[in-house]
Amino acid sequence: MDVAIVGIGIHPFGRTPGRSGLQQGAFAARQALSDAGVEWRDMQFGFGGSASAGSADALVNELGLTGLPFINVANGCATGGSAMISAYNAIKSGQYDIGIVVGFDKHDRGAFNADPRQMGIGEWYGESGLMLTTQFFAMKIQRYMDTHNISASTLAKVASKAFSNGAKNPNAWRREEIAEEEIASSTMISHPLTKFMFCAPGEGGAAMVLCRADHAHRYSDKPIYLKAATMRSRRYGSFEVFSPSQALQQVDGPTVDASRAAFELAGVGPEDIDVLQLQDTESGAEIMHMAENGFCEHGEQEALIQAGETRIGGRLPVNTDGGCIASGEPIGATGLRQIYETCLQLRGDAGPRQVPNTPKLGYTHVYGAPGVSAVTILQR
Amino acid sequence: MTNRTAIAEGLFTWPSDKPALLGSRCRECNIAEFPVKSSCPACGSQDVGVEQLPRRGKLWSWTIQGFMPKSPYNSGETPETFTPYGVGYVELPGAVCVEARLIENTPEQLSIGMEMELVIETLRYEQQGNEVVTFAFKAVE
Numbered sequence A: 001m002d003v004a005i006v007g008i009g010i011h012p013f014g015r016t017p018g019r020s021g022l023q024q025g026a027f028a029a030r031q032a033l034s035d036a037g038v039e040w041r042d043m044q045f046g047f048g049g050s051a052s053a054g055s056a057d058a059l060v061n062e063l064g065l066t067g068l069p070f071i072n073v074a075n076g077c078a079t080g081g082s083a084m085i086s087a088y089n090a091i092k093s094g095q096y097d098i099g100i101v102v103g104f105d106k107h108d109r110g111a112f113n114a115d116p117r118q119m120g121i122g123e124w125y126g127e128s129g130l131m132l133t134t135q136f137f138a139m140k141i142q143r144y145m146d147t148h149n150i151s152a153s154t155l156a157k158v159a160s161k162a163f164s165n166g167a168k169n170p171n172a173w174r175r176e177e178i179a180e181e182e183i184a185s186s187t188m189i190s191h192p193l194t195k196f197m198f199c200a201p202g203e204g205g206a207a208m209v210l211c212r213a214d215h216a217h218r219y220s221d222k223p224i225y226l227k228a229a230t231m232r233s234r235r236y237g238s239f240e241v242f243s244p245s246q247a248l249q250q251v252d253g254p255t256v257d258a259s260r261a262a263f264e265l266a267g268v269g270p271e272d273i274d275v276l277q278l279q280d281t282e283s284g285a286e287i288m289h290m291a292e293n294g295f296c297e298h299g300e301q302e303a304l305i306q307a308g309e310t311r312i313g314g315r316l317p318v319n320t321d322g323g324c325i326a327s328g329e330p331i332g333a334t335g336l337r338q339i340y341e342t343c344l345q346l347r348g349d350a351g352p353r354q355v356p357n358t359p360k361l362g363y364t365h366v367y368g369a370p371g372v373s374a375v376t377i378l379q380r
Numbered sequence B: 001m002t003n004r005t006a007i008a009e010g011l012f013t014w015p016s017d018k019p020a021l022l023g024s025r026c027r028e029c030n031i032a033e034f035p036v037k038s039s040c041p042a043c044g045s046q047d048v049g050v051e052q053l054p055r056r057g058k059l060w061s062w063t064i065q066g067f068m069p070k071s072p073y074n075s076g077e078t079p080e081t082f083t084p085y086g087v088g089y090v091e092l093p094g095a096v097c098v099e100a101r102l103i104e105n106t107p108e109q110l111s112i113g114m115e116m117e118l119v120i121e122t123l124r125y126e127q128q129g130n131e132v133v134t135f136a137f138k139a140v141e
Helices: A023-038 A055-065 A079-092 A123-127 A132-147 A154-168 A180-185 A211-217 A254-266 A281-293 A303-305 A322-325 A330-348
Strands: A003-014 A046-049 A071-072 A097-104 A188-190 A203-212 A224-233 A277-278 A361-368 A372-379 B003-007 B022-026 B048-053 B058-066 B084-093 B097-102 B115-124 B131-139
Touching: A003 A023, A003 A330, A023 A055, A023 A203, A046 A055, A055 A071, A055 A097, A079 A097, A079 A224, A079 A330, A079 A361, A079 A372, A123 A203, A132 A281, A132 B084, A132 B131, A154 A180, A154 A281, A154 A322, A154 B058, A180 A322, A188 A322, A188 B058, A203 A211, A203 A330, A224 A254, A224 A281, A224 A330, A224 B115, A254 A281, A254 A361, A254 A372, A254 B084, A254 B131, A277 A281, A277 A330, A277 B115, A281 A303, A303 A361, A330 A361, A361 B003, B058 B097, B084 B115
Parallel strands: A046 A071, A046 A097, A277 A361, B003 B131, B097 B131
Antiparallel strands: A003 A203, A003 A224, A097 A203, A224 A372, A361 A372, B022 B048, B058 B084, B058 B115, B084 B097, B115 B131
């Protein structure tokens, strides 16, 4: 049984004082239900998650106590993707006909403040100043730039494209263009990455109603089919965040593994994808994830990005809604935001940021601590 | 004479005139890990031994921590007195690639592949003058 997305909803990303993370999730869920023309009581199951805005199953208190099985999903930055996989399997197995996935979050200002003990690392790691995701991303791209000749100007171009796309997205947090020069000369957070190259922890929510594909037209005249949803954790030898040590010999990371599995499941290749959303925790991540997901060879990003090919009108439009850099990073919501944007693009409803030539296949990818990745492939 | 205490037990030989990091090595697949773990990260075997890791190696990658981290960072500094510090991974030959603070803290002083050596540095002073030390790497001159 194939799986279709028939309702999509989003709560604007950014800062919404006076509305809890949970309420932002409920907002997105109501919008997704309305988009599919169904009621909360029609939902046969729910999967959802948030990293720091409470337990997703508390949503039933907001939306109605119908008795549905609602399972909390907590998988770091892959939370939304993992909720989607759970829903995919629930329908694919034939157990359910229709259900909902919801992701939301509301983080404090400033960099994420991880607790080493939760990751199974001694307190010395945090006390001595090594427990920062920003350092990991900086060291990964530092080495990547050295090995594959990526320039600092390309890092700035990625962020400037994100703000340019965000300016066309009413649900983005950062909706003003920022020039490449200003990005490059903003405060150096963790060399070679400056302040404007990083996403910031934020708030937001996103939700989808999914159903068995043969019922899709009951709910939507533009159903989007979920051709693949995969998730992988790291293997030994992959360079990951919060690693006091790593192997001397590197192997492919969870992104490569999840991506290959998704393409195999969907029966398509990277060359078939028309629009893609890649985890852009910062500029460097977007660059590396282009190659890790199979969309180019390592090092080819330099020419592609300098030529503007990852912009909305380019050959390989990446993060058309502004990505994490313009939307912020509410951990539980990001994966579903990417799917929301991809559905809009495939429906042809993305307005001023619509990718031209009626895209047919879309791709989403999240990556997060402590080394997990989730991928979906979506088809009109 | 102040009391110099290691930030954690079992991370490196201390007190010592020639301190070394302590790692574990799997007796089945020969994979080394830092800090010491009771099982192998590659194969899961619990048959692991503890050994001293090489004191020198090559810089694999680096960055500079430009702002003062939030708690649990505990260096005794304030945002006003904070000094940016280097962070890097150093490839210890035949063993493992270890993450550490670096003594060098400007881009001009750091490049991938440069030779580094282990040092013990002061992280903070506590009450009664007790000094907490941690491990770091610095460029070999």
